[in-house]
Amino acid sequence: MEGKFTDNLGRIYGLYTGGFIGFIILMAIFEQMGMGAATIGILFVAFTIVIYACIGWLSRTMEVSAYYVAGREVPTVYNGMATAADWMSGASFVALAGGIYFGGYSYLAFIVGWTGGYVLVNSLMAPYLRKFGCYTVPDFIGTRYGGNAARLCAVIVLVVASFTYVTAQINASGTIAARALQIPFEVGVYIGLLGILLCSMLGGMRAVTWTQVAQYIVLIIAYLIPVIWMSNTQGFGIIPHFSYGDAVARIQELEPALQLGAAAVDKPPFGGVKILSVPHFDPQGGMQSWSFATLAICMMMGTASLPHILMRYFTTPSVRDARRSVAYSLFFIFLLYFTAPALATLTKLQLLDPTLATSIIGKSIAEVQALPWVQNWSAVKMLWLNDGNGDGILQLNEFFMRADIVVLATPEIAGLPYVISGLVAAGGMAAAMSTADGLLLAIANALSHDLYYKIIDPKAETKTRLVVARVLLVVIGGLGAYIASMKLTGILGAVAWAFDFAMSGLFFPLVLGIWWKRANKSGAIAGMVLGFLAGTWYLYQVYFNGMTPWMGIDHLRFGIIGASVSLVSMVVVSLLTEEPDAETQAMVDATRDPSGEEVLSATH
Amino acid sequence: MDGETKQRHWARTRSLTFKVLAVWFIFSIIVPWNAKALMGISFLGFPLGYYFPVQGSLIIFVALIFYQNYQQDKIDDDAGV
Numbered sequence: 001m002e003g004k005f006t007d008n009l010g011r012i013y014g015l016y017t018g019g020f021i022g023f024i025i026l027m028a029i030f031e032q033m034g035m036g037a038a039t040i041g042i043l044f045v046a047f048t049i050v051i052y053a054c055i056g057w058l059s060r061t062m063e064v065s066a067y068y069v070a071g072r073e074v075p076t077v078y079n080g081m082a083t084a085a086d087w088m089s090g091a092s093f094v095a096l097a098g099g100i101y102f103g104g105y106s107y108l109a110f111i112v113g114w115t116g117g118y119v120l121v122n123s124l125m126a127p128y129l130r131k132f133g134c135y136t137v138p139d140f141i142g143t144r145y146g147g148n149a150a151r152l153c154a155v156i157v158l159v160v161a162s163f164t165y166v167t168a169q170i171n172a173s174g175t176i177a178a179r180a181l182q183i184p185f186e187v188g189v190y191i192g193l194l195g196i197l198l199c200s201m202l203g204g205m206r207a208v209t210w211t212q213v214a215q216y217i218v219l220i221i222a223y224l225i226p227v228i229w230m231s232n233t234q235g236f237g238i239i240p241h242f243s244y245g246d247a248v249a250r251i252q253e254l255e256p257a258l259q260l261g262a263a264a265v266d267k268p269p270f271g272g273v274k275i276l277s278v279p280h281f282d283p284q285g286g287m288q289s290w291s292f293a294t295l296a297i298c299m300m301m302g303t304a305s306l307p308h309i310l311m312r313y314f315t316t317p318s319v320r321d322a323r324r325s326v327a328y329s330l331f332f333i334f335l336l337y338f339t340a341p342a343l344a345t346l347t348k349l350q351l352l353d354p355t356l357a358t359s360i361i362g363k364s365i366a367e368v369q370a371l372p373w374v375q376n377w378s379a380v381k382m383l384w385l386n387d388g389n390g391d392g393i394l395q396l397n398e399f400f401m402r403a404d405i406v407v408l409a410t411p412e413i414a415g416l417p418y419v420i421s422g423l424v425a426a427g428g429m430a431a432a433m434s435t436a437d438g439l440l441l442a443i444a445n446a447l448s449h450d451l452y453y454k455i456i457d458p459k460a461e462t463k464t465r466l467v468v469a470r471v472l473l474v475v476i477g478g479l480g481a482y483i484a485s486m487k488l489t490g491i492l493g494a495v496a497w498a499f500d501f502a503m504s505g506l507f508f509p510l511v512l513g514i515w516w517k518r519a520n521k522s523g524a525i526a527g528m529v530l531g532f533l534a535g536t537w538y539l540y541q542v543y544f545n546g547m548t549p550w551m552g553i554d555h556l557r558f559g560i561i562g563a564s565v566s567l568v569s570m571v572v573v574s575l576l577t578e579e580p581d582a583e584t585q586a587m588v589d590a591t592r593d594p595s596g597e598e599v600l601s602a603t604h
Numbered sequence: 605m606d607g608e609t610k611q612r613h614w615a616r617t618r619s620l621t622f623k624v625l626a627v628w629f630i631f632s633i634i635v636p637w638n639a640k641a642l643m644g645i646s647f648l649g650f651p652l653g654y655y656f657p658v659q660g661s662l663i664i665f666v667a668l669i670f671y672q673n674y675q676q677d678k679i680d681d682d683a684g685v
Contacts, residue, residue: 105639108657115662116632122669123621123628127676241659245649281654283639293633300632320677327669334666341658592614593605595685 006073013078016051017217023047024221028419037418038182044422045180045429048218049195052211052433059203059210064462067204067469068135068445070315074209079321080328082209083312085216087114087333089165090172090432091495093219096337098403100344104278106288108341109295115337116296117303118330122323125304126313128514128591130322133598134314136442137307137506138450141528143600144513144587145521148455153528155446157505158307160532162439163480165306165498169436170196170477171484173429179380180425186485192429193481196436201470204445208437209315215430216332222427223336223407227343230414234350234358240342247349251280254352258361262397265388270381273400280348291552298559302499305506308435308442319594347410352396358413361396368394373412377405440480444473496556497539504535504562508570516574517588523574530569535562605683613683620679624672631661 005012027040065071074082092114099107134140137158142151173192178185199211227240237243264275283289303309312329313322350358360368365387368374377383384400387393407428411420448469453460460468505528512519512527535558541547543555553560590599605613635642635656642653650659 105657108636112632112636112657112661115665116628119624119628119632119665119668122672123624242648245646245651245655248650248654281651283643283653285638285640289637289639292636292639296632296636320673320680323673323676327666327673330666330669334662338659338662589610592617593610593685594680595605595683 006075009075009078013213013217016214017221020048020218020221024419024423027422028417031417031419037421040418040422041180041425042182044426045177048426048430049198049433052195052214052430053198055211055214056199056202056207059207061203061206062463062466064465066206067466068314068449069311070204070206070209072315073317074315074325076316076321076325077328078213079209079312079316079325080332081216082212083309083325083329084332084336085212085219085430085434086208086312086438087309087329087435088219088336088431089169089435089495090176090428091168092336092340093223093428093431094172094176094404094407096407097340097344097347098406100341101348101406102274102276102278102403105281105283106278106291106295109292110299111337111341113296113299114303115330115334117300118326118333120300120304121309121313122326124511124515125310126326127319127323127594129310129510130313130316131319131594131598132591133600133604135604136446136449137310137510138446139454139600139604140513141506141509141524142450142454144584144591145509145519145524146584147521150509150521150524150528151450151454153525153532154506154509155450157501157528157532158446159443161306161498161501161505162308162443163476164501165308165495166436166439166443166476166480167483168495168498169432169439170480173432173436174481174484176425176428176432180422180429189481189485192433192436193477195429196433196440197474197477199433200437200441201473204466204469205311205315205441208441211437212434215434218430219427219434220332220335222423222430223339226411226414226416226420226424227339227346229416229420230410231342231346233416234346234356234414236346240346241338244342244345247345248280250353251345251349252282255279258352258396260396262395264397264400266386266398268384268386268400270384272402273382273384274402275397275400276348277397280345287552294553294557294560298496298503298557299499301503301507301563302559305502305510306499307446307502307506308438310510311442311445312438343410344406347406347413350413351399358415361394361399363394364392365394365398366392373409376412377401377409382409436480440473440477443476444469447472447476497558500535500539500557500559500562501532503559504566505532507563508566512570512574514588514591517585518574518579519570520574520577520580520584522577523570523572526573527566527570531562531566534565535559538562605685609683613679613685616679616682617676620672620675624668627668628665631656631664635661 061067132140138151138154141154174189177192178188200208231240261277316322316325350356352361353359354362382402382405388398452468453465509524509527538561539555539558542549639653643651645652647655
C-alpha cells in the first residue's frame with residue numbers, strides 16, 4: 001500500500017472489518033462441522049486479542065507527540081470510533097441492557113446521561129481544550145491557572161476518578177477472559193491486563209487510538225448482530241428499534257397477571273442474582289423524577305470531566321475537527337445505546353409472554369430446569385430458580401438471575417447458534433479492554449507528563465520521559481489488576497463513582513477556566529480541593545457510615561454535593577482574590593479563538 | 605482576528621452555546637421529568653414518555669451536536685478563521 005498509514009485508513013479498516021466478518025462465517029462453518037462451543041469461545045477471544053496486540057506493536061513510537069496525542073493526525077470519523085470504544089465500557093456492553101431489564105424508568109437516567117453528556121463536551125470543553133494544545137487535562141489546569149499546586153490537584157482528582165473506573169474494567173475483562181478461555185478469574189484478570197498493556201505500552205496514544213478503532217468495529221458488530229438476528233427469528237421485525245413499541249405495551253399488559261412486585265419466597269444460596277420486581281416502565285413523577293434528573297446530571301457532568309474522554313479530542317488535526325469528532329463519537333455511541341432498551345424489552349418479553357415458545361414464566365419447573373441455557377447459567381451461579389410455593393409452576397418471584405445475563409444469554413434464550421455467543425464474548429472483551437486502555441493511559445500520562453516532567457524533573461530527556469510513562473503504565477495496570485483480583489467492587493457502583501469524582505473536582509475548574517476570565521489560581525485550587533473533599537466525605541458518610549441521604553442524593557449521585565461545593569468555593573475565592581494578570585487573560589482569549597497557534601507550543 | 609471581530613465572534617459563539625444548552629436541558633431533564641404525563645400519548649407505537657428516554661432524546665442530542673457544529677462553522681467562516 002502506498003502513502004502514509006493515515007492516508008489508507010479506509011482500506012485498512014475495510015479489510016479488517018471484512019476479515020472479521022469472514023472469521024465469524026468461518027466459525028459458523030466450524031460449528032456446523034461439529035466444533036465445540038468452548039473452542040469457538042476461545043478462538044473468538046484469542047483471535048481478537050492477537051489482532052489488537054499486532055496493531056499495538058505496529059504503532060510503537062519514541063516521539064513525545066505521537067505518544068501523548070497520536071501526533072494530532074487522527075481523522076474525525078476514526079477519532080469518533082475510538083472515542084466510542086474508549087467510552088463504552090464493559091459495563092455499557094454487558095450490564096446496560098440488564099440494568100434496563102431490572103431497573104425500569106429510574107435506570108434510563110444512565111442512557112440519557114451517558115449520551116447527553118456529549119452535548120456538554122462539545123459546547124463547553126472539547127474545541128477549546130484542543131485549541132489550547134495540551135497533552136493532558138492537568139496540563140490545561142496547570143497552564144491556565146499557573147503553578148504546580150493547581151496542576152497537582154488536577155492530577156490527584158484525575159488519578160482517583162480514573163483508577164476507580166479502571167479497576168472495574170480490568171475486573172470485566174478478567175470475567176470475560178475467564179469464562180471464554182475457561183481459566184480461573186484470578187488468572188483471567190492478568191491475561192486481560194496483558195492484552196490491555198500490549199495495546200498501549202509501546203505506542204501510547206497512537207497505539208491506543210488505532211486499537212480502539214478496531215475494538216469499536218468488533219464491539220458494535222457483536223452488539224447489533226444478536227439483537228437483529230433474534231428479532232428476525234422471533235418475528236419482532238427486521239430492525240427491532242422501530243417496532244418494539246408493541247412489545248413494551250404487551251409487557252405492561254402482562255405485568256399485573258404475573259404478579260410483578262410479589263416478594264421473593266426463597267433466598268438464593270449465592271449473591272448477585274435477583275428477581276424482576278420493578279415495572280418495565282411506570283414513572284411515578286415527584287421524587288422519582290428528581291432521582292432521574294440528579295442521576296442524569298451526574299452522568300452528564302461526569303462525562304464532560306472525565307480525562308480519558310477529553311484527551312481523545314487532543315488528537316485531531318484542528319479545532320473544527322475536534323468538534324466534528326464529538327458529533328461522530330456520539331453517533332457511534334448512540335448506535336449501541338438505542339439498541340440496549342430494545343434488547344432488554346425483547347428478551348423480557350421472550351421470557352414472560354406465555355404465547356411465545358421461549359417463555360419460561362408459568363411453565364412447569366421441571367420443564368424449565370431441563371432447558372440447556374438454564375442449566376449452563378445455573379452452573380456458573382448467574383441464574384437460580386426454585387419452586388418456593390411448591391405448585392410445580394415457575395412464578396416471576398421464583399426466577400432469579402444476574403443482570404449481566406440479559407446480554408450474554410440472549411443468543412441462547414432465542415436459540416441462536418453458539419457462534420453468536422462467542423461473538424458476544426469478543427465484543428464484551430473489546431469494550432472492557434478499550435476503556436481500560438484509555439483510562440490507564442490517562443493516569444500514566446498525567447503522572448509522567450504532569451507530575452514527573454512538569455513538577456519533578458523539567459529537564460528530563462525525551463527518552464527518559466517516555467520510559468517513565470511506560471513503567472508507570474505497567475505499575476498502575478498491575479495495581480489495578482491486583483485490586484480487581486480481590487473482587488472488592490461490583491461493576492456498576494464503581495463506574496458511577498468515577499463520574500461523580502470527576503465532576504466534583506474537575507468540572508467547574510475546566511469550564512470556568514474557559515468561560516470565566518476572572519477565574520484565578522486560588523479559586524481553582526479551592527474548587528478542586530473543596531469540591532473533591534466534600535464529594536468524598538459525602539460518599540463516605542452515605543455509603544460506609546449509614547447516613548440518611550439528603551433529598552435522595554445517594555452514593556451514586558454524590559457528585560451533586562461535590563460539584564455544588566466546587567462551584568461556590570471557586571467563585572467566592574476567585575472574587576476574594578486578585579484578578580488574573582493580563583497574560584493569563586490573553587491566554588483565555590486565545591483559547592476561545594479557533595484560529596492561530598495553539599496556546600501551548602507543540603513540544604512542551 | 606482584530607479586536608472587534610474577535611468580540612463579535614465570541615458573542616455569537618456564546619449565544620449559540622446557550623441556545624444549544626437550552627435544548628439539551630429540555631430533552632435531558634424536563635422531558636424525562638414529565639414522563640408520567642406523556643404516557644397517554646402514543647408515538648410510533650411507543651408511549652411518548654417511554655420513547656424519549658430510550659430513543660427520542662438520544663436522536664435529538666446527536667442532531668443537536670451536528671447542527672451546533674454547522675452553525676459554529678458558519679460563525680467561524682464569517683470571522684474569517
